[in-house]
Amino acid sequence: MRDVRHGAARLLVVDDNKVNRLLLARNLELQGHSVALAENGRVALEMLRRESFDLLLLDIEMPEMDGFQVLEQLAKDLHLRDLPVIVTSSLEGIDNVVRCIELGAEDYLTKPVNPVLLKARIGASLEKKRLRDQQKELVRRFATPEVAQDLQESGFALGGKRVRASVLFSDIRDFTPLAESQPPEETIDLLNTYYTLMFDAISTHGGVVTHIAGDGLMAIFGAPLPLPDHCASAVRAALEMIELVEMFSRERAAAGKPQIRIGIGIASGEMVAGYAGTNERATYTCIGDTVNLAARLEAHTKVARRAILIDGTTRTALGERVMVEPLGPVPFKGKAAAVDVFAIDPSQKR
Amino acid sequence: MTQPTIDSATFDELKETAGAEFVNELVDTFLAEAPLMLADLRSALAAGDADRFRRAAHSLKSNSHTFGALALGALARELELTGLDHALKAGTQRLDALALEYSRVAAALTELRHA
Numbered sequence: 001m002r003d004v005r006h007g008a009a010r011l012l013v014v015d016d017n018k019v020n021r022l023l024l025a026r027n028l029e030l031q032g033h034s035v036a037l038a039e040n041g042r043v044a045l046e047m048l049r050r051e052s053f054d055l056l057l058l059d060i061e062m063p064e065m066d067g068f069q070v071l072e073q074l075a076k077d078l079h080l081r082d083l084p085v086i087v088t089s090s091l092e093g094i095d096n097v098v099r100c101i102e103l104g105a106e107d108y109l110t111k112p113v114n115p116v117l118l119k120a121r122i123g124a125s126l127e128k129k130r131l132r133d134q135q136k137e138l139v140r141r142f143a144t145p146e147v148a149q150d151l152q153e154s155g156f157a158l159g160g161k162r163v164r165a166s167v168l169f170s171d172i173r174d175f176t177p178l179a180e181s182q183p184p185e186e187t188i189d190l191l192n193t194y195y196t197l198m199f200d201a202i203s204t205h206g207g208v209v210t211h212i213a214g215d216g217l218m219a220i221f222g223a224p225l226p227l228p229d230h231c232a233s234a235v236r237a238a239l240e241m242i243e244l245v246e247m248f249s250r251e252r253a254a255a256g257k258p259q260i261r262i263g264i265g266i267a268s269g270e271m272v273a274g275y276a277g278t279n280e281r282a283t284y285t286c287i288g289d290t291v292n293l294a295a296r297l298e299a300h301t302k303v304a305r306r307a308i309l310i311d312g313t314t315r316t317a318l319g320e321r322v323m324v325e326p327l328g329p330v331p332f333k334g335k336a337a338a339v340d341v342f343a344i345d346p347s348q349k350r
Numbered sequence: 351m352t353q354p355t356i357d358s359a360t361f362d363e364l365k366e367t368a369g370a371e372f373v374n375e376l377v378d379t380f381l382a383e384a385p386l387m388l389a390d391l392r393s394a395l396a397a398g399d400a401d402r403f404r405r406a407a408h409s410l411k412s413n414s415h416t417f418g419a420l421a422l423g424a425l426a427r428e429l430e431l432t433g434l435d436h437a438l439k440a441g442t443q444r445l446d447a448l449a450l451e452y453s454r455v456a457a458a459l460t461e462l463r464h465a
Contacts, residue, residue, distance in 0.1 A: 016405075019380050019413045026368050026376075061408050090412040092431070112416045115367045 008032045009054035009126050014044040014070070015088070016062040020111065024057060024088065027115045031122070041065030045073055048080055055125055058105070060089040060096065071103035082132060084125040088113050160274025160287070165222030166234035166314060167271065167291050168207065169298035170198065170241060170264040172215040178258055179215075191215065194260070197244040205237035206230075210285050218294075220286050223273035231268045231317035235344060238264045238308045242346040265297030267311040296332045297341065304330075306343035315342045323348050353420055355451075355458040360418025377463045380413055381456055388449055391429070395445065400434040410448075419455045422448070 011033050015021040018039075025035040036053070038044035042065040048056070056074075060067035067087060074080045087100045090111040097108045106128070107121045172178070172194065179187045195212060202209055202219045206227045211218040221237070222230035241264065249259040271288035290313075297309040304327055315324055323345060329338035365373045387410045394403035407430035414423030425448045429437060437444060 017409045017412060018383050019376060019416060022376060022379060023368060023416060026372050030368070061405055063402075063405065090408065090415065111412050 008034070009122075010034050010036070010052070011055050011057060011122075012036050012038060012044060012047060012053045013057045014038045014041060014062070014067075015057075015059040016040050017059070020059065020088075024113065024118075027113070027118055028057075028122075030115075031119050033122075041067060041070040041073075044070060048074075048083065049077075053083065054129060055122060056083055056085045058085050058087050060087060060091050060100070068099065068103060071100065071105060075104050082129075084129050086121055086125060160272040162270055163223045163226070163273045163286075164230070164268075164270055165220055165227070165273065165286065165290075166230045166266055166268040167286060167294040168202070168219045168221065168234050168238060168264060168266050169294050170217055170219075170238075170262050171298065173261040173263055173302070175215040175260075178260070181258070190260070193248060194245070197248060198241055201240040201244055202237050204240065205233040207234065207237050208284075210283065216298075218285075218291075220273065223271075223286060224284065229317075231266075231314045232321060234266045234268070235308070235310065235314065235318060235322055238266060238344070239346055239348075242307050262307070263298055263301030264308045265294045265299070265301060265310075266308070266314050267291070267294035267297060268313040268317065269311075292334060293332070293339065296334075300330060300332075300341065304341070304343060307346045308344040310342050310344060312340040312342070315340075355419065355421065355454045356462065357418035357420050360415075360420075361462060364416065364418070374463050377417070377459045380417065381459065384410065384413065384452060384456070388445075388452060391445055391448070392442070395434065395437055395442070398434065398438070403434040403437065404430055414455070417455075417459060419451075419459075422451045422455050425451055 011028055013021055013024050013028070013035055014037075015024065016039055021037050021039070025037060028035045036047060036051070038047055040062045041058075044056070044058070045065070047053075058067045058070055065073075067089065071085065074083060074085065081104070085105045086107045086109060087097075087105045088109045088111055089096070089100075100108050106125050109118060109121060182190075194215075195217070198217060199209055205221070207219040207221040208224070209217055209219045219234075219237070221227050221234040227233055241262065245260060245262050249261070253259050267290045269288075269290040271286045271290045273284070273286045275284055290311075293311055297311060301307065301309050306325075306327075309327075310318075310324075318324065325343040325345065327341045327343055330341045331338045361373075364376075368376070387406045390406040391403060391410075394400075394406060407426050411423050411426035411430055414420070414426055425444070429444065429448065
């Protein structure tokens with residue numbers, strides 16, 4: 001996307017009338033923008049789908065496909081629905097203005113368009129677009145692609161829906177003494193490398209990291225987008241995480257630095273996935289007994305002295321694909337009955 | 351009719367914002383396009399094509415306002431808003447009036463273009 005902060009933008013002018021088209025283009029070029037022209041809605045849509053524009057100036061009364069139809073098509077198009085549209089028309093009647101705004105147009109200017117007003121409206125629209133692009137970039141950076149896509153498609157709403165998924169918790173063993181034994185800069189470096197590796201292993205297998213805190217992380221497999229074999233995906237991700245940490249740890253040892261190890265807990269079942277927080281600040285998360293159990297299993301890896309622990313539901317879904325060691329029932333805090341726990345030997349081939 | 355064929359304030363402002371040379375080209379474009387719109391109005395009337403009739407009148411109105419051709423714009427606007435049915439009842443009378451006013455506009459614009 002071009003940087004439109006300094007005013008120059010690429011605009012598309014759609015008008016079936018040649019005089020209008022040329023005059024509008026002239027005014028826009030005098031304002032420093034680069035302009036492309038289309039003579040009706042159908043041609044405009046083709047150009048919009050082929051090339052990238054910052055803003056559309058749209059006439060309403062046109063043959064083949066009129067401006068109302070263009071607005072309807074844009075609203076339906078995931079890639080084009082955020083494109084700012086300023087309607088320039090000599091159609092009379094407030095109902096036409098209302099209809100354009102309702103269909104998603106940002107503004108409505110009556111022809112002949114006053115160049116000063118045009119400049120102000122385009123400036124405002126481009127500024128709004130810049131803020132929206134910035135926001136999207138922030139979402140992209142701080143949310144996973146899946147969450148960003150879910151946000152873009154369904155919009156943001158607090159509250160969740162019931163899903164069947166697997167939850168994975170992981171953290172670094174004995175991280176606190178390690179962090180205390182080295183300068184904080186080195187710890188940040190360590191965490192950055194560690195998270196890069198973990199994100200890679202998780203997303204390769206279709207998981208989504210929803211929380212990172214200190215040295216721990218939580219990932220979901222099966223939400224916001226459904227994942228058919230989410231139990232096996234979570235376990236495969238866990239095996240890859242262990243393998244990557246072992247490689248990383250060997251590199252650290254070679255450089256004379258302390259080795260690291262991680263513990264992973266996985267549980268599967270029904271949970272509520274969605275946005276929790278306030279309208280101003282919220283995170284995508286999963287909530288439910290399954291999530292609590294995964295956290296308990298991760299904590300229990302220290303007691304059981306195993307790298308990966310899973311619950312019965314995950315174990316059943318794996319079938320014979322992965323070698324599993326039953327550890328018997330374990331009483332967990334907050335659970336009425338003891339829970340069957342299984343360990344996965346990370347040395348087996350994925 | 352007391353108003354001038356071309357409102358000079360509108361035309362001067364157009365020249366000032368878009369540039370005199372560009373406006374000359376724009377006048378040429380209009381003088382080439384407008385006869386097509388007039389022809390379109392007649393053939394849409396003959397064919398009973400209400401959409402085409404309305405669009406042609408709308409286009410002519412829009413361009414007339416751009417150049418300050420206020421009387422022509424008013425005639426075209428009336429055709430746009432009252433539509434084909436009304437024009438059918440009136441026969442070609444109103445289209446003839448429109449064509450006459452256009453010939454005045456064309457002459458005035460041609461003069462301004464060479465001024």
